[in-house]
Amino acid sequence: MSVSGYERAPAIADGSRPELRRHLELLWEGEGGFIGWLSTVDHKKIGIRYIVTAFAFLVIGGLEALIFRIQLAWPNTHLLTPEQYDQLFSTHGMTMIFLYAFPVLTGFSVYVWPLVIGARDLALPRLNALSYWLYLAAGIFMYAAFLVGFGPNDGWFNYVPYASRDYNGGPNMDVYALGMVLLGISTTTGAVNFVVTFLRLRCPGMSINRVPMVTWGTVTANAANIFAVPAVSLAFFELWCDRNAGTHFFTPHEGQVLLWQHLFWMFAHPWVYVIVLPAMGMVSEALPVFTRRPLVGYAAVALGTIATMVLGFGVWVHHMFATGLPPISMSFFSAASIIIVIPSAVAVFAWVATIWLGRPVFATTFLFFAGFVFLFTLAGVSGYMTASLPVDWQLTDTYFVVAHIHYVLIGINVFPVIGATYYWFPKMTGKLMDERLGRWNFWTMFLGFNLGFFPMHITGLLGMPRRIYTYADGMGWDWLNLITTLGSFVFAAGVLLFFINVVISYRRGRAAGDNPWDAPSLEWSTSSPPPPYNFAVIPTVASRYPLWEGRMPGSSRQTITQSGLVLDHGKEQIGTGPLDAQADIILKTPEDTLVPLILCLAVTAFFVGLLLHWWWLGIAGLAATGLSLVWWHWPREELGETAEPENA
Amino acid sequence: MRPLRARYGLYAPAMAGLLFAGPAFAQAPLTYLTSNGPNADAIRPLTWALIAVSVIVCLIIGGLVLAGVFRRPGLALPEPGSPMEVGPEGGGLSWLWIGVGLSSVVLVASIVWTVAVLAHIARPPAKPDTHIEVTAHQWWWQVNYVADDPALDFETANEIHIPVGRPVAFKLIGGDVIHSFWVPQLAGKTDLIPGQTNEMWLEASKPGVYRGQCAEYCGIEHAHMAFVVVAQSPEDFARWRAHQLQAPPAPTGQAARGAEEFQMHCGGCHSVSGTQSGGDLGPNLSHLMQRRTLAAGMLPNDAAHLAQWISDPQNIKPGVNMQDPKLSRAELSDVLTYLVTLQ
Numbered sequence: 009m010s011v012s013g014y015e016r017a018p019a020i021a022d023g024s025r026p027e028l029r030r031h032l033e034l035l036w037e038g039e040g041g042f043i044g045w046l047s048t049v050d051h052k053k054i055g056i057r058y059i060v061t062a063f064a065f066l067v068i069g070g071l072e073a074l075i076f077r078i079q080l081a082w083p084n085t086h087l088l089t090p091e092q093y094d095q096l097f098s099t100h101g102m103t104m105i106f107l108y109a110f111p112v113l114t115g116f117s118v119y120v121w122p123l124v125i126g127a128r129d130l131a132l133p134r135l136n137a138l139s140y141w142l143y144l145a146a147g148i149f150m151y152a153a154f155l156v157g158f159g160p161n162d163g164w165f166n167y168v169p170y171a172s173r174d175y176n177g178g179p180n181m182d183v184y185a186l187g188m189v190l191l192g193i194s195t196t197t198g199a200v201n202f203v204v205t206f207l208r209l210r211c212p213g214m215s216i217n218r219v220p221m222v223t224w225g226t227v228t229a230n231a232a233n234i235f236a237v238p239a240v241s242l243a244f245f246e247l248w249c250d251r252n253a254g255t256h257f258f259t260p261h262e263g264q265v266l267l268w269q270h271l272f273w274m275f276a277h278p279w280v281y282v283i284v285l286p287a288m289g290m291v292s293e294a295l296p297v298f299t300r301r302p303l304v305g306y307a308a309v310a311l312g313t314i315a316t317m318v319l320g321f322g323v324w325v326h327h328m329f330a331t332g333l334p335p336i337s338m339s340f341f342s343a344a345s346i347i348i349v350i351p352s353a354v355a356v357f358a359w360v361a362t363i364w365l366g367r368p369v370f371a372t373t374f375l376f377f378a379g380f381v382f383l384f385t386l387a388g389v390s391g392y393m394t395a396s397l398p399v400d401w402q403l404t405d406t407y408f409v410v411a412h413i414h415y416v417l418i419g420i421n422v423f424p425v426i427g428a429t430y431y432w433f434p435k436m437t438g439k440l441m442d443e444r445l446g447r448w449n450f451w452t453m454f455l456g457f458n459l460g461f462f463p464m465h466i467t468g469l470l471g472m473p474r475r476i477y478t479y480a481d482g483m484g485w486d487w488l489n490l491i492t493t494l495g496s497f498v499f500a501a502g503v504l505l506f507f508i509n510v511v512i513s514y515r516r517g518r519a520a521g522d523n524p525w526d527a528p529s530l531e532w533s534t535s536s537p538p539p540p541y542n543f544a545v546i547p548t549v550a551s552r553y554p555l556w557e558g559r560m561p562g563s564s565r566q567t568i569t570q571s572g573l574v575l576d577h578g579k580e581q582i583g584t585g586p587l588d589a590q591a592d593i594i595l596k597t598p599e600d601t602l603v604p605l606i607l608c609l610a611v612t613a614f615f616v617g618l619l620l621h622w623w624w625l626g627i628a629g630l631a632a633t634g635l636s637l638v639w640w641h642w643p644r645e646e647l648g649e650t651a652e653p654e655n656a
Numbered sequence: 657m658r659p660l661r662a663r664y665g666l667y668a669p670a671m672a673g674l675l676f677a678g679p680a681f682a683q684a685p686l687t688y689l690t691s692n693g694p695n696a697d698a699i700r701p702l703t704w705a706l707i708a709v710s711v712i713v714c715l716i717i718g719g720l721v722l723a724g725v726f727r728r729p730g731l732a733l734p735e736p737g738s739p740m741e742v743g744p745e746g747g748g749l750s751w752l753w754i755g756v757g758l759s760s761v762v763l764v765a766s767i768v769w770t771v772a773v774l775a776h777i778a779r780p781p782a783k784p785d786t787h788i789e790v791t792a793h794q795w796w797w798q799v800n801y802v803a804d805d806p807a808l809d810f811e812t813a814n815e816i817h818i819p820v821g822r823p824v825a826f827k828l829i830g831g832d833v834i835h836s837f838w839v840p841q842l843a844g845k846t847d848l849i850p851g852q853t854n855e856m857w858l859e860a861s862k863p864g865v866y867r868g869q870c871a872e873y874c875g876i877e878h879a880h881m882a883f884v885v886v887a888q889s890p891e892d893f894a895r896w897r898a899h900q901l902q903a904p905p906a907p908t909g910q911a912a913r914g915a916e917e918f919q920m921h922c923g924g925c926h927s928v929s930g931t932q933s934g935g936d937l938g939p940n941l942s943h944l945m946q947r948r949t950l951a952a953g954m955l956p957n958d959a960a961h962l963a964q965w966i967s968d969p970q971n972i973k974p975g976v977n978m979q980d981p982k983l984s985r986a987e988l989s990d991v992l993t994y995l996v997t998l999q
Contacts, residue, residue, distance in 0.1 A: 089974060090876035090877065090879070090974055090975055091876055091975070094875075094876055162873070163873050167833075167834055167872075167873070169832070169833045169834070169850055170833040170834065170873075170874060170875055175794075175832065175833055175875065259851075260830070260850035260851030261851050263851075264851070265830075265834065265849050265850055265851050265852070266849065266852070299743075300731065300740060300741060300742055300743055301742060301743025301744070301745075302742075302743070302744075302745040302746075304747065304748035304749065304751060304752070305748065305749055305751075305752050308749075308752055330836055330844070330845040330846055330847045330871075330872075331847045331849060331854075332828075332846055332847060332849065332852065332854030332855070335774055335778050339770075339771055339774055342767070342770055342771075342774075343767045343770075343771075346763050346766055346767050346770070347763065347767075349759065349763055350756060350759065350760060350763065353755060353756050353759040354752055354756055356717060356755070357751045357752050357754075357755030357756060358748075358751070358752060360717060360720045360721060360724060360751065360755075361748040361751035361752070362748070363721060363724035363725060364720065364723075364724035364727075364748075364751070365743065365747065365748050366743055367728050367729075367730070367731050367743075368724075368725050368728075368730045368731065369730065369731045369732070369733060369734070370730045370731075371733055378721055378725060381717065381721050382714070382717065382718045382721055385713060385714055385717040385718070386714050389709070389710035389713050389714060390710065392706070392709075392710065392763075392766070393703075393706045393707070393710060396702065396706060396766060396769075396770040397770055397774055398698070398699045398702060398770065398773045398774055398777065398844060399699060399702055399703050399706055399770075400844075401699065401843075401844020401845050401846075402688040402696075402699055402703060402840060402844045402845070403703075404845060404871070405836060405845065405871040405872060405873075406871070443733070469687060469688070469689055469707075470684035470686065470687045470689075471684055471685070471686025471687045471688060471840050471869075472686070473686075473838075473869055473870075473871050473878075473879075474873070475873040475878060476878060476879035477876075477878075477879050478879055479879065482683070482685075483684060483685060483686065484683045484684030484685075484687065485684070521736045524733075524734070524736070525733075525734060526734035526739055526740050528742075552745070553742075553745070556742045559739060559741065559742045560742045560743070560744055560745055561743075561744040562744060562745070563745070
């Protein structure tokens with residue numbers, strides 16, 4: 009019986025052989041130069057690109073916030089016109105929620121995932137490149153309009169009818185609507201990629217109960233995206249139709265105004281979990297490294313992650329408690345929103361127990377993650393308060409909610425992300441970040457954040473509505489707003505220290521070595537930075553903490569990283585079963601190609617055509633999209649698409 | 657002296673914070689930590705209870721994290737080539753059982769209290785005998801008092817009078833975009849949504865002027881969309897209501913000239929009962945001078961502010977739908993003389 013190239017039994021060999029490494033280097037190293045830069049499908053390059061782009065948006069969104077915090081520092085301040093203020097706060101929300109918070113997590117996952125699961129790339133590398141290019145295109149698309157004065161001006165949740173043409177005649181909302189649909193394509197393609205990678209590319213032996221914690225958050229969030237994003241893409245497309253084609257999806261009498269809110273929040277509430285669960289996964293992954301013991305309650309935390317996401321689809325109406333829905337139906341959503349605290353409590357007590365039972369290593373990552381546990385709790389309890397229906401009738405749309413959303417987004421996203429940067433920067437660059445500057449970085453951010461954002465809770469309890477461009481004196485909010493503004497500048501200085509540390513450490517940080525933290529997962533078994541092929545031979549793991557085996561009481565060394573499957577007949581990876589991760593197929597990985605970039609340009613041209621009503625451009629973009637897809641899917645011999653690869 | 661200062665240096669800001677939070681709390685007209693009517697009264701203790709639970713949870717978790725970090729000396733960063741010790745896998749699950757178990761009890765209790773409050777305020781304690789329709793416009797409030805006999809209906813704006821001690825029923829109508837009706841001292845928010853009519857009730861337990869505010873972002877002057885609720889004794893309220901039903905007195909002299917100019921320049925948008933000014937794009941001005949504020953709670957209502965407002969609305973409230981009527985100095989004087997007769 010002949011054995012196909014997918015089913016051959018690969019040799020098992022020592023991965024340190026120089027000739028094997030040279031051969032793999034030739035196979036996996038992309039082209040150099042500008043074309044190589046544009047055509048790469050290497051997850052490590054794309055991951056770093058994602059992270060850098062997302063951090064750029066973080067800086068831009070932060071500067072926007074500082075400008076309007078000056079406006080709000082004192083009553084009756086008129087630094088900005090109302091229209092400028094509205095565009096700034098809306099663009100700030102759009103930037104932080106859509107262009108920073110999720111893409112930065114995607115970037116870390118794109119970089120780290122194949123390394124922690126013992127793979128050489130994501131399952132669909134070209135799709136990965138497409139996701140990134142579309143994200144960049146959507147970001148530029150939406151910002152181009154802001155720069156010429158047509159940024160979104162209806163807040164990030166963009167309620168109709170204010171977003172309709174009757175009340176918002178400029179192109180602002182068309183840009184936001186089309187930009188969000190474009191970004192949705194990026195999110196969806198990324199989501200599919202993570203789910204497939206999680207199911208099929210874990211190295212042999214990494215059964216479902218041995219998956220590193222960092223992957224649980226990301227795979228849960230991305231599985232959710234596949235269900236959540238269609239609601240918002242549809243909503244924004246319908247809004248665009250209402251505005252441009254005379255349809256009546258959301259008009260008051262022919263259509264239904266509240267339909268917008270349902271469609272938006274059916275997406276956006278799950279999205280809140282989407283932008284925190286992967287960050288919680290980062291903490292569950294690396295906190296144990298700095299407490300020198302495995303995470304308490306691995307299974308409970310993993311299942312809690314999934315439970316949070318599932319429940320997260322059943323609570324969207326708590327954003328609509330004041331819309332006059334029947335109290336009996338809203339009370340269900342109120343109870344569900346209170347119950348969703350339980351799986352989060354599982355995670356909190358698991359982290360606290362991990363710290364309590366371990367011994368801390370005071371690295372900067374640990375400071376960020378321990379601080380995060382406190383911020384997570386604070387964000388959680390303020391969310392629990394808004395979940396109570398009658399209380400929410402008072403709290404909603406005040407600064408209390410502004411405080412809550414910032415504790416969620418900064419406390420549960422920015423703090424873990426910066427902690428994770430300290431943790432994985434050495435793997436990405438081969439250099440350690442400066443620990444002394446890191447401590448300054450943490451304390452400035454932590455104190456500045458709480459100084460700035462904690463008082464917002466009180467401002468909200470004293471009745472300050474959100475989204476007002478100025479306020480009269482005598483409302484009891486003056487000092488609180490001044491403190492908030494001061495705190496936000498201190499916090500911004502802390503973020504600046506982080507970027508200074510990144511630049512300094514990138515230039516002249518200490519050499520990291522393969523495993524500077526003595527961490528247990530597979531990415532630390534390869535060099536820093538990793539070679540283009542990640543692992544010379546595919547490892548076989550035997551536990552949750554491969555590199556700690558033999559040192560944890562009661563464990564023995566069984567994981568094999570030094571020798572393993574040799575896959576060198578072209579760019580190859582091993583495909584494994586979804587539950588027990590037994591090797592069952594050899595997968596061919598595509599070479600670098602310009603087709604994702606070209607497809608992205610074609611799709612973007614289509615959207616620009618729709619925006620400007622340049623129908624010729626729209627049709628050309630659509631045609632180019634079709635041609636690019638044909639090119640993409642044209643059968644290729646090296647991928648085994650024209651004939652079975654032979655067993656060499 | 658110096659060590660003492662150093663030592664108390666950290667506490668000073670916290671103390672100052674507490675000291676100032678006290679008075680601020682009493683002086684914030686939109687706070688809901690105090691309340692003045694049965695609807696808001698039912699919500700307030702639940703709000704305080706949830707605040708208390710939240711503060712306690714943060715103190716416990718924060719304390720456990722700090723204690724967990726400092727209860728044993730920390731370890732130095734790992735050195736290359738010398739692997740550190742690692743604790744055992746497993747264990748610690750009792751933390752989850754106890755922590756999550758206790759949390760669940762508190763959460764279920766919160767649900768029970770929430771539903772109880774909800775049931776309590778879902779309907780007014782007695783059948784309301786005052787019915788008010790509020791229509792929200794960018795950026796002002798149209799207020800219609802509705803009676804069984806249509807002859808007793810009348811319209812006013814930005815100021816709602818109610819009798820003390822009686823529940824008042826509201827119908828809330830969205831005139832253009834979504835707004836939210838909120839008088840924190842009396843009740844929580846209800847949105848006004850175009851295409852649907854929402855209902856709510858509130859009641860004031862003592863006389864006073866309670867500030868209200870649009871709480872849903874509604875465009876560039878969302879910040880300046882306030883109103884007041886004036887709670888009066890039932891007798892005063894009846895007098896006010898009767899007065900609102902009367903047409904203003906016929907103007908004479910300069911005021912009569914002002915009335916003509918008003919009708920020409922302003923009557924397309926504003927109406928005054930008993931005259932031919934019948935516009936419905938802006939607030940009804942029939943008894944303008946009885947109101948406490950101008951421009952939806954933005955300015956005190958007196959002749960000087962009225963003059964400022966009429967001559968430069970776009971500067972005072974940028975983006976407002978009212979345009980500068982471009983009155984000459986004499987015309988402005990006439991119109992003002994007329995308007996102050998609208999008692």
